[in-house]
Amino acid sequence: MPNEVSRSKLTRRHFLKLGAAGGLIASAPYILTSKKGAMLADVLMPQANALMGPGGGTVGTSPPVTPFTVEMPLPPVKTTIPSLSPAPVTSQFQYYSQYPAQELYDVNVKEFLHSFHPSLPLNKAWGYDGMVPGPLFKGTYGKPMIVRFRNNLPVTSTGFGDPKIITHLHNAHSGSESDGFAGDFYASGTYKDHHYPHMLAGGDAREALGSMWYHDHRVDFTAANTYKGLVGTFFLFDKVDSGDETDTTAEALRLPSGDYDVPLFLADKQFDANGALIFNQNDTNGFVGDRFTVNGVIQPYFKVARRKYRLRFYNGGPSRWYGIKFSNGMSFKLIATDGNLLDSPTTLTRFVHSPSERFDIVVDFSQFPIGTQIVLQNDVAQTSGRGPSGTLGTPIQLMRFDVDRNAADPSQVPATLRPLPPIPTATVTRNWQFQNMGGAWTVNGRLFDLNRVDAVVKRGTVERWNLSSMGMWSHPIHIHLEEFRILARGDAARRAIERGRKDVVQLGSGMMGSIAPSSASVVINFRDMLGKYMMHCHNTVHEDHAMMVRFDVVP
Incomplete structure (x- = not known):
């Protein structure tokens, strides 16, 4: 491990020195060349062959596709297993005696073929349990878990990314040994156990977490590895945000739940002329694509009933900012930021979403007749990793909601959500x-x-x-x-x-x-x-x- 870390650091600094000396890396060859209809499209794009926007960043080279062709997939809920073999070494985990695991999970991190859109060839991707995004975890306070991440990626890899990985549960209150420190990566053919105690920070119920996500955090390769698919969503529930809209207990908020509690994982991508997924690992400014995926597919549609939905927005990056709004200008209730419930809902018609943030909103589709189609839009202009450059006159279409049926709706959005603790005094x-x-x-x-x-x-x-x-x-x-x-x-x-x-x-x-x-x-x-x-x-x-x-x- 120490040798791997030092080589990684040397590579990065060598790269920076070369860049300062005149951009020598810009002439690097393709590591893998794609062919029309190839089943293994995966290209590390040299800077010299990319169409560059102001300040760096690739622009407008992907093949055209027809939007709203594919129904938006929903990640399957990850299920527990009765045991792990070999048994986890629990002595490594902080607070394990107070929070012993009640749930065990086994995740297979592997390479697979993924379809972003029917018009494009299948692309090599990396995914938790072989899907992008990975399975949805649903955890509950009072039920600590151990998750085993098995690295079954190819030992050697062409294209972009590095098969040595380490998983970070973003937003979790976890011990450092389970946090996914960037230098704790491990090789193919091995595994790492993570203990998620679902422990309230300071024992304060006002500190409960909600919408989290997990992703690779390997030093020097987080962008490439997450872009290649190592991302997934994680919901955490408690007595207040119980995940049950029919919950009759006094504390329960009864927010939209089950099929009406939906993760929307945003990520922009870039493809070469032959439909191969490409990534510019040489451009230190950042990477923005010109094709927009939600839950792993380009500009999907999603059928909704005439009732309230909780939509959990995730921005998987690597560099794209979004201005999220709906094509009909409708308002919605913001109920949580970065997975944490607010003290009360806030009515909005738009929000700015930077990489890795989460926004939970409740949208009421009951106000629209069956047959209504509403497009989710992005109105932030951005051509490079420098960041947003203004507002788009014609917003980008991200996905479409199709109102197609009636449904009962026992959910609610109370005027009071979760109290906020006071801001303490810093010393x-x-x-x-x-x-x-x-x-x-x-x-x-x-x-x-x-x-x-x-x-x-x-x-x-x-x-x-x-x-x-x-x-x-x-x-x-x-x-x-x-x-x-x-x-x-x-x-x-x-x-x-x-x-x-x-x-x-x-x-x-x-x-x-x-x-x-x-x-x-x-x-x-x-x-x-x-x-x-x-x-x-x-x-x-x-x-x-x-x-x-x-x-x-x-x-």
Whole structure:
């Protein structure tokens, strides 16, 4: 393992030196060439052969496809197994004696052939249980779990990505040994067990989590590996958000549930002229595609009944921001941000969605007659990894909702959801600057180093972290382990959306009309868990090219 890490770091720094010396990597050959109708399309695209937009980023080269051809798939719910063999070594897990596993899961990470659209050839993909996105986990507080991720990817791989993996459950309150630290990757033919205790931070029921997602977090290759398919969704329920719209207990909110609680996983893709999935691993600015997938297929349609739906939005990146709205301008109720219920619903007609954020909304289709078709749209203009560049006059079509039937609706959206804990007073302040320096992505002027601890945090301490984007770039910043609270910034509309518990904060470019303010102050209460964790830009291309820090929580 140490040799693999050092080689990885050397490769990245060698790449950056070459880039600074004149872009020598731009002339690199294709690692794999696709042919029309090929069954193994998977190309690492050299920069010289890509059509480049301003500031980097590929534009407009994918073959045309007909939208709304494919019905949107829903990931199957992952089921438990009675035992794992060999048995997990539970002594490695923090808090295991208090939170022993009641549920066991076995996930097969493997290569398979995936169809993005009937007009395109099958493409090689990597997926949890051989699907993109992976299976949907439904967990419950009070039922801790162990998930075994078996790496059955090819030992050697052509195209982009690296078959050594490590899985991160994004938003989870987990011990560092199960968090998916970027340097804890492991090879094909081996496995790693993760303990998810479903432990309330500080024992506070107001800190319950909801919409999470899991993805690969391998150092230097997170963008490529997630783009290739290593992503999945995870719902976590408790007595308040119980996942049962017919729940008659006093605490239960009775939000839309079951078939009416739907994950929408957004990811943009790029294809070559022959329909091969391509990824530009040489462009450190970021990667944006020109084909838009929801739950793994391009511009699907989804049949809905005349009733309320809970739609859980996920942005899988790697670099794309979205302005989410509906073609008919209808309003909806925002009930959760980054998987955390708000104190009360907020009525919106649009929201800005940066990479890795989650937004839970409730849409009421009962107001529309059968036969109505409503398109989900993106109105944010973006041609490169620099970030949003304005608003589109003609929005991009992401998917279509087809109202096709009546259905009973016992669900509700109460005026009160989950109380927000008060923002604690910080006793420690840290400043973090996110900047491009000579083509490299730095935090406080330094490249990420797996073995360097950039902050030592004492458990039980409340800290204020001041985050700033430098140099006219936009960055979605994610902090592992704990939810944070964003101190008030921007206008009233932004404050209404950012008032809840978050794990991602949008940093804009600082330019006139920027998508978000270029700085933010967040307050974090570090409780319970110890060990090594990360903060990074979740434009995963920026992350892979070193815009990440390690912080250690100590007793």
